[in-house]
Amino acid sequence: MPESPNPKSPADPAEPAQKPVTAIPTLAQAATRPKVVVSKSILERIRQTRPRSSRIPDKVFALLILLTGISVFMIVVFVAWELVDKSKLSLHQFGFSFFWGRDWDPVNDQYGALPFIYGTLVSSLLALLIAVPLSIGVAVFVTEMCPIRLRPIISFLVELLAAIPSVIYGLWGIFVLAPLVREYLGPFLAKTLGWTGLFSGPIYGIGMLAAGIIMSIMVIPIISSITREVLTAVPQSQREAVLALGATRWEMIRMGVLRNARIGIVGGVILGLGRALGETMAVTMVIGNRAEISKSLFAPGYTMASVIANEFTEATGDLYLSALVEIGLALFLVTLIVNALARLLVWSITGGRTGRANA
């Protein structure tokens, strides 16, 4: 999406400039033509020195690349079509009310997806709220302030977090995180922020809050390693220029580095969000798996990925299966919408320009 306005911006000033040029063609030709001719002749010469047959691999290569490009598109279309096809039964039965129905009762064949959509969105949002400041902090520290010898160690540790299987996170969540939330974090939040209504009710330890925390740990490596790459790509001259203008180190990081890298950072956040929306195993183990919408983050919730993982293997009735597939369709749509919104956000921040460090 950022590419589309890009070719426009150089073209805009060029067009009015060309009109007067028609009046004095010789000048314009003198300025532009020779370049074109030279480049053409070089191309021509390369082609002539090569045997004709070497052009075939070139074409095959182009075709292959085209195919790989199209394949992504085909896969998405195929997945969407398959999801709609397999959820036909439930689509006919419940129509659009499926998406705001609150009841999930396999015994009486009543299905509604709202608690799952809510759970997915809230837990992912919570994860991002915790993970984004932390990961940007880690990335800034590693690129700007960290002693050079510590750098690889911290980067390695962060990337190690990404290599831990999610079931391990889940078990850790049940046995370590949940008791911590129940004994310390929960009572503290209830005391200090209880008035918001977000932290009230009985504290089980497991629930939306624990799920958000677990997921934030899982998305930190993604966001922070992308942010780190983007920050390293900001040219050194930018930093020097801001410092030369008398900025402090913090001002330099804010204006010289983060400002230039913001699009890349948002890109990293979107990738992290994608992981959070689709995360299944760890979340299933700590979220409490209760299909209810509750304002309190202490209460157990349920996500779309979790209900599919939990119930698909043992689901028997046709309508039940179809409803589970439709949950998959809902997850697909939610991911699509959230991604589109995130892109719009990027667009509104940058006003259509691409950033320098959009690596």
Place this chain on the structure above:
Amino acid sequence: MKRALRVLFCIFPLAIGVMAQTTLNGAGASFPYPIYSKWFSEYHNQHSDIQVNYQSVGSGAGIRQVQAGTVDFGASDGPMTDEQIASSKVKVLHVPTVLGAVVPAYNIPGVSGEVKFTPDVLSGIFLGKITNWNDGAIAKANPDIKFPNQNITVVHRSDGSGTSYIWTDYLSKVSSDWANTAGKSTSVKWPVGVGGKGNEGVAGMIRSLPGSVGYIELIYALQNKIPYGSVKNKSGTFVKASLESTTAAAQGVKMPADFRVSITDSPGKTAYPIASFTWLLIPTSPSDKNKGNLLKNLVLWCLDSGEGMASNLSYAPLPKEVADKAKDAVKQQVK
């Protein structure tokens, strides 16, 4: 090149050997997976030409696959419903193989003794009507235990499972309230509580949540030495689940011809009330006669020599009369 030929030459007889083997494919319940894989590998040791491949994909998927004919046999923790049988093109015989039981496990601060549960207490807790351990109904069943003033947290399975089916089947039988609201299924709309994934998830949550009570498979409790309570059965005695009391649950019930029977709340005096068969689903007229015959022999072997291996793996074996009846049915009905 020569070397490659030589390697090929060596592999060739191996390939022939593999091709002479018949592979029987099965899929279904995960609860009996350990005993099935033991049986099938033992059977392969004795009959090297037969290889049985069993995938524990869950009872629901097992039923679906056997209906679609993508596997040679299925396995399920719950019997197929009448609608499923009516809609299925493949006619199947339910063959009971072993028994499983589900037990209540709990974490009550300050209580170390074995808690006794009556059917009313269990259904009351899971319906959300009994919410504190100091409730009179619990104290009445356990006169020698002092219960703390502690809220009860119900922990149930979040994944669809045969364990939940047995548990809710029992609750439906002992409480009409439960039957009318939640009902019985591999996953239901739980009135209260939080869900843990798998036996390990439920056990983990019970361990980390003071005041919690949940249900787990007997085998899982035995193997991991998790303490569990006893349950009052239909004849009025408190029975603690064990392999013997689980087998006893199958003795007191009248066995229908198609073996689709629920043995929860069994009337026997020593019977543990929350138990169930697990079944193999065998197509009665398989398209591949040769495979059908091999499968028939395999099932007969499991019901005969296989039963002896069950208790070593903490599965309750079938009572002798049930095993005999199942063998007769396989001999007569599977063609």
